[in-house]
Amino acid sequence: MGRTGEAKPTINDVARLSGVSKKTVSRVINRSPLLNDATREKVEAVIAQLGYVPNPQARALALRRNFVLGMIYDNPNAQMVLNFQEGVLDAIRDSEYALVIHPVDRHSPTLFDNIRRFIEQQRLSGVMILPPLSENDAFAALFDELGCNYVRMGSAELADPAHLVQSNDREGVREAVECLIAEGHRRIGLVEGPEGFRSAYERHQGWREALEAQGLPCDASLIARGSYTFETGKEAGAALLDRDDPPTAIFASNDVMAAGVVHVARERGLDVPRDLSVIGFDDTAIAATIWPPLTTVRWPIRTMARSAARKLIHPEAANREQSRFPTEFVPRASTSRPAQG
Amino acid sequence: MGRTGEAKPTINDVARLSGVSKKTVSRVINRSPLLNDATREKVEAVIAQLGYVPNPQARALALRRNFVLGMIYDNPNAQMVLNFQEGVLDAIRDSEYALVIHPVDRHSPTLFDNIRRFIEQQRLSGVMILPPLSENDAFAALFDELGCNYVRMGSAELADPAHLVQSNDREGVREAVECLIAEGHRRIGLVEGPEGFRSAYERHQGWREALEAQGLPCDASLIARGSYTFETGKEAGAALLDRDDPPTAIFASNDVMAAGVVHVARERGLDVPRDLSVIGFDDTAIAATIWPPLTTVRWPIRTMARSAARKLIHPEAANREQSRFPTEFVPRASTSRPAQG
DNA sequence: GGCAATATTGACACCGGTTACCATAGCGTG
DNA sequence: CACGCTATGGTAACCGGTGTCAATATTGCC
16 A cells, blocks of 8 residues: 555556566556456556556646546536536546536636636646536637537537537426416516526526417516526516516526525515415525525536536547436425415 | 647747757746746747647656645535635636546545545645545545645644644634624524534534523523534424424524524514524525525635635645634624513 | 467657756856 | 856656557467
8 A cells, every 4th residue: 555655656666566568567557458367467466565556647648638627617606516516526436537627707808818728728638618608609619729629508509519418498497487377377577697698598488488378478577687696686576576567476597586586575575475476497405495495497407517528528429418408397385376366 | 829620739849940959948938047038039939929838747747746736525515615616716826726626425435445546546736625524534644645735624623733724613603692692692592513523513612602601501402403404404493493492593503504494483483583583604695595684604715715725835835824714793684682571 | 390370568669848967158267 | 278167058868658569479270
């Protein structure tokens, strides 16, 4: 076993002690099939005795590839980012890959330089880009230019399916809003996500499709915009509730904003769900944590992350694997039939 | 600028094009002082022209050190983990360092092997260990054995101050509980954290010290244990509220459990804070998000993370830098005077 | 037993940087 | 003008792995 403080054993030490060449040791490490069992066992014994572990930097240099995946994001939602990280780690567990993370500020003027430097310096074998960054086609161009493999997480049809893992937000929202309609709601508000977000657009469309399918109006006064934060959820919720004719139900484009809507309803003495039904999106931890527990739409972040990581690790298999994942409606206690009237 | 798909330029290309030796290019990269300005400028021009970026793997191999920091954790609290990641990234921004993350399951029987493999394989320049993992002295021994630099994030006095960044949880809790007492509360419950957690112990002691200083009883029936999750917070809260003589205020050892307490109080028709005051710990996003906004104690995770990363990057400076950080009381709306009676 | 075919193994260059040490140029001196 | 010094730059070896290809050992077969 490795002794404290001493230099780590190298492939040369193993070769010398087992009386074979470096190359043979290398073959043992890489499980080359053209190798005598006796030799293999002899070398493996020495490896175990020395506690030898191959140096990943040397390997990366010789192979001209680095067993490191990168994750680039700028996301207000901690739980989502963490779920994603977990999913990636599921995929690389027990492999030689590692995950380096690179959060950025998407409003920074140096964003592109920042990402370029990150990619050039680290020479990753691939990167995953989370929304909303992933919605920007300019990044795809940058990664192509840098010769860096990448996968974008998206919520909609984007250009290049080989570099994409997506969920079907639109259908998920439509299903959720249809449930509200089925329960008798007729005025259903929308707290939509920020301008320029693909996910915001898709969820908006899901809401619209559900209403239009039932011949219900989708007028603009039923829509308020937030920016995926709790505070803006409160503001948007307040704007909708200020109408003369407030909605009896509100769909918010993410859980955090939905929590803001619940919050502001409460401040105004409204009971959720009796006076107002609320539905969120994401099914992050907050959904089950607030009172009342939030009805929401879950998208399988962790599963998608696993898939994204696998695409980077096994590029050949990339195009075979499913890359569109269904969402799931999660009914909880923040929705009910509307109060009559 | 780097052209798409082509092999990246190496130090040899730069040397050839600028008509000097590799070594001279290396000197330029490393800003060696014994170098003619004319030569330097010539080489720098070629570097810019080629878009040359040194290969970090080759560097790591030659220098026998890897510019990568690791972060090991098993934490139920997403916001805390993310804040920590942000802090580390503050510290390594604009440097050549990268951060790799390694979440683990602390109940896994293979935990030690898992961490050992991670360290041996990645050859990091240092790792940061988050609570509750950081409270286990066996890890420190493991890292010492592996010759891996490390910093433990702790909430209490631990063995080795050079490898430790801590916050003063006990004082923070004492201050918070003293505020409750000052408002007139006399029966103050404690939802403590899981057995074996140093942070749980320290926060428990803070509660106890505050009560004892005022001569108030701290009997065991005022204590219920959770495991830092929302569900167990609900259960512990329910246990305390089931007393014949329920507390008028409850301190929960983290925000998530505090949210659970608020939740269960609500289920029983109690109004927070009128019928029950609740204080949490951490000041993660959930604190401001639930209703009513939670009074809590903030520990400066991000600042501490920055400090931890700096300790790993500049080991010489490690012992000079402050390594005990104060907490801060954050009053919000979940506390008030007790209802009389 | 001799030979070709095949299974194993080794020698050596190379990946892209670094360090140790040497060579040369420019310059002041005796 | 030979000499020694400093400033600068080059050469070669090395970090710890990998690929190529040739060398050797073993085996099957006549």
